[in-house]
Amino acid sequence: MVLDHIRAARAISRVELAAATGLTAPTISEVVRELIADGLVVEAGRGVSTGGKPPVLVQLNPHARYSVGVQLERNMCVIVIVDLAGRQxxxxxxRGAASMPPDRALPLVAAQVDALLATAGVDRDKVLGVGLVGYGPQDRRAGTLLTPQPxxxxxxxxxxxxxxxSLGLPVLLDNDAAAAAIGEYWMGAVDPRSTYGCIYMATGIGGGVVVAGEVYRGSSSNSVEIGHxxxxxxxxxxPCGNRGCLENYAGPSAVVRQALAEPGLAQRLGLDPAEGDFLAEFARIGAAANAGEPSARALIERSARYLGCAAVTMACLFDLDVxxxxxxxxxxxxxIYQSLVQQEVDRRTFARRAHPVRVVPSVSGSDAAAIGGAVLVLQSELTLGAHARPEDGARSDAATASQAAAQPAE
Incomplete structure (x- = not known):
């Protein structure tokens, strides 16, 4: 708990920690002493005096631990290493992993993780584990995907x-949108007390909600699937079993199909009907929309309006503030998306007279899911209640057995 308060504050005094946690000053002093001895926390100069001696501040030691995030997308695999502060x-x-059978793809992913750790010079003993994130329904407890895609x-x-x-490291499986959502919290981009949502859009559309630093999981951790x-x-x-899903109207693949169906637009934008990389083709449409091409702009705006509808639904269900x-x-x-989604939220959200709902871009950009996967490992290992949450069953038996290969959690 103390470590999480230090992480959220960036730099904080022992007196402020006692006030924030409700623990006694002697307890705080002892806990901070242990965290410093473990190398997780360092002293960081003095704060502003309130009349007496300026207090000594403490902060995370970002180089004390690391984690790895792996995002498996339909067209791309992204791997990141983050430090204890969540910085990449x-x-x-x-490319290519998703087109392979898993018994070939996963050893390739493992080899890429090993190579990245070596290139970055990260001490493997300081790596807490790997957060593997992907799309579609999942059984997090068993560590399996419940989708026949790709x-x-x-x-x-x-x-x-x-x-x-393959790695000899613990692996946690999670949803890409949930990972992207919690990454914002760890990076300090949102108020720790807030209830906020995340709309994640890669080749598909997903959603996540975070309440006071915890991902809303639902009964099976397949929650907030706004794309469906x-x-x-x-x-x-x-294919999910529903009818008329948002993803089939507003997702990148839907926008590309709409562009290909519009006479002359595909040729003007250089779209290839045989191209299987929807993200690359969608980026062409987005660039044309930014440049003022009327038909491309209309397609992106229509997608954004549909996403605005989804954002209103999320805000009404969970009473979000961001x-x-x-x-x-x-x-x-x-x-374009931010502007139009904000318009829809301002105009249609049920609680708009009680409080505003801000629509903001992710601080982690395109790699939000991969970074979030790494952050989920940090949160699971190092913060309040991590070992009491039911979803800890998502750690596979093999991952638990390989815990000796990683630094034990403090």
């Missing part, structure tokens, strides 16, 4: 256990 210290990305071989495959065996709320009860069937837009699909036309 190394990154790599590569191929049927991935359905039910024990991805967390197999990656843990129905916006047209008479719409087309979706909505974060995260993911690679906001990289090019994010300003």
């Amino acid at each position: 210290v190394a990154r790599t990305s590569f 191929t049927q071989e991935w359905f039910g495959y024990p991805v967390a256990r197999r990656l843990a065996e 709320i129905s916006i047209d009860v008479n719409g087309d069937d979706c 909505i974060v837009l995260a993911g690679p699909s906001f990289a090019v036309a994010g300003a």
